[in-house]
Amino acid sequence: METEERIMRVREVRRRLVREGPSRTRPPGLDFETVALPERDCDLLRDLLIAEGTETVVEVGLAYASSALAIGEALITVEPSHPRHVVIDPFQESIWSNVGWDLLLRAGLGSIATLMLAPSSIALAQLAAEGLIADAAFVDGSHRFHEVFVDLYFLRKIVRPGGLIVLDDNWAPSVRTAAGYYEHNLGWIAIPDAFASGTPWTIGTGLTAEAVPRCRAFRLPDPSFEPPFEEFRPF
Numbered sequence: 001m002e003t004e005e006r007i008m009r010v011r012e013v014r015r016r017l018v019r020e021g022p023s024r025t026r027p028p029g030l031d032f033e034t035v036a037l038p039e040r041d042c043d044l045l046r047d048l049l050i051a052e053g054t055e056t057v058v059e060v061g062l063a064y065a066s067s068a069l070a071i072g073e074a075l076i077t078v079e080p081s082h083p084r085h086v087v088i089d090p091f092q093e094s095i096w097s098n099v100g101w102d103l104l105l106r107a108g109l110g111s112i113a114t115l116m117l118a119p120s121s122i123a124l125a126q127l128a129a130e131g132l133i134a135d136a137a138f139v140d141g142s143h144r145f146h147e148v149f150v151d152l153y154f155l156r157k158i159v160r161p162g163g164l165i166v167l168d169d170n171w172a173p174s175v176r177t178a179a180g181y182y183e184h185n186l187g188w189i190a191i192p193d194a195f196a197s198g199t200p201w202t203i204g205t206g207l208t209a210e211a212v213p214r215c216r217a218f219r220l221p222d223p224s225f226e227p228p229f230e231e232f233r234p235f
């Protein structure tokens, strides 16, 4: 199948998912709207990955595959020699009845995607031990502070220096705090423009209320470095 046809096939699956919703949801019925990455943010994620010319992407949290389809579209558009999309979700089969994985297959992305049915803390450690090198990662899994922190710990070893790590739910204190450590201590550079036109979320209340984009992208330092522990910066 020609590249253009493959892209159109992914776009059609994405369009139908937005228009009609998934074929099955975790109850209650509005779950898709709350859980899935909105189309606008998916498009920004796709465009960012295309602009980067990404070949290998690691994703944490599949659910309805809204973001995964956008990542797949980016990889097909870039057309690298060995596109690879590693998706991690321990609950895709049990809680989500494989709805996201089935959508990836329907979109023709089965040949580039691999699903790991394990918690990200285990799967990412395994990928790091295997020596996987990725150009980018998208993190939308567990939103508990300690689990996001561990995801970022391993992704820092997997994503190449100068690569990208994008986080969803940048409004959540747990996610912002985990990312704050890497930003303040390990030289991760936020890319404010990447999701500036994405879905806004309000953080804080009253006079401290502030609208922030739902997703936040970071570029890893190149070269990577390990700071002396005495130079720890509280964040």
Ligand SMILES: C[S@@+](CC[C@H](N)C(=O)[O-])C[C@H]1O[C@@H](n2cnc3c(N)ncnc32)[C@H](O)[C@@H]1O
Binding pocket: 035, 036, 037, 060, 061, 062, 063, 064, 065, 066, 067, 068, 088, 089, 090, 091, 092, 095, 096, 118, 119, 120, 121, 140, 141, 142, 147
């Ligand atoms: C907000 S949803 C992801 C939505 C997805 N990005 C989309 O656009 O449809 C969060 C996902 O993270 C998964 N998850 C929860 N804990 C996880 C863990 N420890 N490791 C990996 N994934 C996890 C859940 O099963 C769920 O599918």
